[in-house]
Amino acid sequence: MMPRIPEERLARYSGMKREFREEGYINLNPIQRGGVLTEEARRVILEFGDGYSTCDWCPPKSPRLDSIERPPIAQFMQDLAEFLGMDVARVVTRCREAMFIAFATLSEPGDSVVVDSLAHYSTYLAAELARLKVREVPHSGYPEFRVDLDAYAQKIEEVRRETGKLPSAVLLTHVDYLYGNLNDAARVGKVCEEYGVPFVLNAAYTAGVMPVDGKSMRVDVLVSSGHKSWAASAPTGILALRGEAAERVLRRSSITGDWSGRQFGLKEYPLLGCTVMGAPLMTLMASFPEVVRRVERWEEEVENARYLVGELERIEGTRQLGVRPKEHTLVHMESEGFFRASQGHRRRGYFLYEEMKERGIVGIQPGLTKHFKLNTYGLGREKVKAVAEAFLDIARKVGLSVS
Amino acid sequence: MMPRIPEERLARYSGMKREFREEGYINLNPIQRGGVLTEEARRVILEFGDGYSTCDWCPPKSPRLDSIERPPIAQFMQDLAEFLGMDVARVVTRCREAMFIAFATLSEPGDSVVVDSLAHYSTYLAAELARLKVREVPHSGYPEFRVDLDAYAQKIEEVRRETGKLPSAVLLTHVDYLYGNLNDAARVGKVCEEYGVPFVLNAAYTAGVMPVDGKSMRVDVLVSSGHKSWAASAPTGILALRGEAAERVLRRSSITGDWSGRQFGLKEYPLLGCTVMGAPLMTLMASFPEVVRRVERWEEEVENARYLVGELERIEGTRQLGVRPKEHTLVHMESEGFFRASQGHRRRGYFLYEEMKERGIVGIQPGLTKHFKLNTYGLGREKVKAVAEAFLDIARKVGLSVS
Secondary structure, three states: OOOOOOHHHHHHHOOOOOOOOOOOOEEOOOOOHHHOOOHHHHHHHHHOOOOOHHHOOOOOOOOOHHHOOOOOHHHHHHHHHHHOOOOEEEEEOOHHHHHHHHHHHHOOOOOEEEEEOOOOHHHHHHHHHOOOEEEEEOEOOOOOOOEOOOHHHHHHHHHHHHHOOOOOEEEEEOEOOOOOOEOOHHHHHHHHHHHOOOEEEEOOOOEOOEOOOOOOOOOOEEEEEHHHHOOOOOOOEEEEEOOHHHHHHOOEOOOEOOOOOOEOOOOEHHHOOOOOOOHHHHHHHHHHHHHHHHHHHHHHHHHHHHHHHHHHOOEOOEEEEOOOOOOOOEEEEEEHHHHHHHHOOOOOOHHHHHHHHHOOEEOOOOOOOOEEEEEOOOOHHHHHHHHHHHHHHHHHHOOOOEO | OOOOOOHHHHHHHOOOOOOOOOOOOEEOOOOOHHHOOOHHHHHHHHHOOOOOHHHOOOOOOOOOHHHOOOOOHHHHHHHHHHHOOOOEEEEEOOHHHHHHHHHHHHOOOOOEEEEEOOOOHHHHHHHHHOOOEEEEEOEOOOOOOOEOOOHHHHHHHHHHHHHOOOOOEEEEEOEOOOOOOEOOHHHHHHHHHHHOOOEEEEOOOOEOOEOOOOOOOOOOEEEEEHHHHOOOOOOOEEEEEOOHHHHHHOOEOOOEOOOOOOEOOOOEHHHOOOOOOOHHHHHHHHHHHHHHHHHHHHHHHHHHHHHHHHHHOOEOOEEEEOOOOOOOOEEEEEEHHHHHHHHOOOOOOHHHHHHHHHOOEEOOOOOOOOEEEEEOOOOHHHHHHHHHHHHHHHHHHOOOOEO
16 A cells, blocks of 8 residues: 655654744744753753653552653642642643633533633633633733733622622733733732632733742642743643642543443643653753743843833834833834835835845744734843834834934 | 742752653653663653743744644644544543543533443543543453453443433543453444434553554544553543544633623633643654554564463463463463562562572562562563563572473
8 A cells, every 4th residue: 555645745754843933033922032042951852752652650559740750740749839830730732721721620511700801812812622611801902901800809800790600710820912011910810809709810921920829829720831931842731739629620520431331530631631742841841940940030021121122112113002100021112114114115014024144133923013912931132132123224224303 | 938848858859860760770660661761762852851841833823733833733733633543632641631521511411421340440430520421331340351342332221211311421541551361442433323322442551662553443542542552641632533522622712701791712712722732742743653663563572472472371370361372462461470479589479580680670569479560561571581581580589390
């Protein structure tokens, strides 16, 4: 029998290269800055590349990923929880899976969850898969897009009034993906505590890059993304739990085979048992020491973002959207100037991307000029300066005034 | 503020090494043989190690992992489906997640699914998370443990009689993890077609190592494991669909933000949107050409397993469990001989593991002698001979007769 797929077509899977490797470009892609591997992670990704490479020493009496001590996975789960100010931690496949697990275990189908209206799309999908309704907490709109944290209590009340029961969970996106606004999670934590509703904090853009202490913010379930903010390979998600939420979420299996009587009481069924049994988990662990150190340098990172905003706002008709001054490195810029320039440009909206790329800078979405996002995390002041100079240079080239 | 985790503790995450790398040992671990990376996969795992490294060219108008053409992810999804004789394929995070997605989308909470009684534990957990009941198809017990495929129709009838509706899905484990028995999936496919019940085939131990054609077996949902059988890093799962099942499973999101009106109609919500957006997916793609070729050499692989069984059965009181002769490389041995030897041995049950390891062979579970599993996949005849010689040598050393 011949292989079904002809060799000509298979050839496309040989020699696949990534153009935008960290060594070759300054990459401003908002989702990529916190996921650049450390040197140690680059080493272990090869060491543990093969399939179930973490499972050589899976303890026969407690066969579970989080029980493995060689490599130190069990130890890591504890250190990870402690680092986040939480009681228990698990590594799951994505932040969105962590949200789904929390929603699915804290709710019954048909329940409502309250979420901020700038939540990532995957928050809504996690609710949808768990068969829940979402109730959104409004934001202030243009230009600050500030989530109205005071409205959380009101939304909880609304759900209670309309459905006869409290929402099964409340979620806040610590820093949103659109404007990079940092929310005061402790305020929402306090409200949730008062109502006795579990508080889920989506820390995909915060934990791993800045100090995050779940306990002081009264977080019950903290979710984060290894590939977004922990210098780890995709897919890796973090699910960290505090207090009663740990038992409610990490439930042991009780299903029983009707003919065989088989049971799996050791396994945590919302996780489907073991989760990330290979290379991405190892990169997360290998980068962890640097992550623990780097969150202490967060203020420098924010300074770099503010510096870049200041430089970009020297360009005619250009301003930062979201809360000012920046409290995060994810930046959303609005530029009437670049937009006007694009309209007379041979390459239309693509000129900005192309001019940047010629200068060795990528990550601004091709085609965008009026609104574009970028992230300065981990670049260091020198590269951020190079980015600023590139923007100013392009602005002058297309005839915009620079103050 | 000081980092929460002291440097002494962080030191354990530096220099993590894998003892049982493929270069150093012959590894018989049943779950690991099909997941050893190809050379090309080893190259791309570093190339695409950073976080969201596959997302550089995510198309702004169709932002979805399976729409990305650079690297050729969109093309791969099509080739993958074609290779499996299915219509549509997606890469998800694990085979178990693929089972959960199928169960959750094909069922309503409270429904029943019919599964074989040798199904992997994760099958039961996937049903539990989807809030389903399982009804098991019996097996024949010792020593063949043959699943009674004729009982599928009867179990479907039972569910209909007792619940008033058909099971929402039927699952068969193509090759089980305990005895490595290969089931005639086409027989079950025919029954499912007659009843109009979706047929889910768990091909975690088959697709990627042996030829598997979903169409000829009338499979509606084929699930598999990249890290188990496709020379890929964990975590990677395959979800391949045929006919109507594709629409039922890969549903687009319809949830709407009550305040914002936000919608995400492009996203497949059972997948939670994008899935494996990094290195493991790239290893799966990089190994795909070799996987397409290697399934054609399956008969040689089975011959190697049969050869080893023949050699091991020369040892006093030792025999293969499961269906004979072997039709798969996963082998379950029973050895009264080794067990008896262990009882008088200073190291008790550990002697077998330790003697093997001294000979450069690992993967037999430490402590086991009476029943142990191994997998010869991909070793080649020379290494399989070395394994056989090691077993015979140890048998003689502990005073067992070898015919």
